[in-house]
Amino acid sequence: MPSMHDQRGFALPLSILVVTVMTMLIAAAHVRVRADRVIAESSGATITAFAVAQSGLHRYFAIYEDSTSAPPDGDSLRVNVPQGYADVRAFKVKSSPDSSEHELFIVRSTGHLIAPTRGSDPQAQRTVAQFAQWQNASMHVSGVFTAANDWVIGPSTDVDVRGWDHCAPAAPTVTGVRTTAASTLISADFDEISSLIKSGTGQYVADSTRINWASIVGGQFEADYDYFPGYDASYPTIRITGDTTITDLFGLGLLIVTGNLTLTGSVLNWRGVVLVGGGLTVNVAAGVFGYVRGITATGLNAQLGFSPTANQISGGSLLDFNYHQCEVENALNSLIGFVPLPNTWVDNWAMY
Secondary structure (H helix, E strand, O other): OOOHHHHHHHHHHHHHHHHHHHHHHHHHHHHHHHHHHHHHHHHHHHHHHHHHHHHHHHHHHHHOOOOOOOOOOOEEEEEEEOOEEEEEEEEEEEOOOOOOOOEEEEEEEEEEEOOHHHOOOOOEEEEEEEEEEEEOOOOOOOOOEEEOOOEEEOOOOEEEEEOOOOOOOOOOOOOOEEEOOOOOOOHHHOOEEOOEEEOOOHHHHHHHOOOOHHHHHOOOOOOOEOOOOOOOOOOOEEEEOOOEEEEEEEEEEEEEEOOOEEEEEEEEEEEEEEEEOOOEEEEEOOOOEEEEEEEEEEOHHHHHOOOOOOEEEEOOOEEEEEOOHHHHHHHHHHHOEEEEOOOOOEOOOOOO
16 A cells, blocks of 8 residues: 555645646637637727728719719728728719610629727728619700600691701700501691601610610619609609509609500699600590690500500690700709619639
């Protein structure tokens, strides 16, 4: 049996071993806690840098919201915020050969987190990006009245369509009525018409307007109203989904109806642009003098493969459709600027 002296000799090394193991365990725990803390701080810093990047992206769009011209390719802007700064760059990815077409940009924002207690070097950074479309106030005019559907004009209704510009200074004269080859229209159906062109299918005529009707129907167009608000002198944008009837149409701006539009009552005065997915039915009171000063397009659902109903114009009235470039521009002015495209935001844009 080991003596008392021998037992004491074993106890000391064992105690040292236990203390050493405990010290190592405590040190490992401290290292783990510190590592977790660093990871947590790094994650928080990355989230803050993400918020800085988003702020820069929104600020850039806000700056160009009321601008009358698109940014140059490679445009750069530094946006300072309390948590740091964002470097925003805009790159053109699709140029426009025609002023009526929209240009496509990718706008990239890199957020840099600055912690004043740790110096001026960024502690974290995060990049986000979004595609955006630059819209201008011009529209391709294929006709004063472009109809991708047929017309039926009542025998006691006088319809005038004039393609010369009523704005000063005047723009070049445009086609009066542009419609399909299968249309039953003849020039004699009008009381006065500057010109009549019949060619192509309904889809061909609808496409000739160069209007992205699918995006409008698909909800990618944000309007001021989704109903007819009555008179609004600010040239509002109005987008009504489906079929609708408007009694006493009086106003100005951009009027969009995705279905059929019926106009009744004793007033029909509109200045601006009228776009109809289906057919336009005009049945105002007898003797009414009505007009649309700007441009009108109907049957645009033909772009989507549908066969819109015919336009029905009757009521024993005098209706004028006159080209007015100034009113077209006034109706589209509120659309000038950057429009972020839905479902194109990314937070993993390559930084090279």
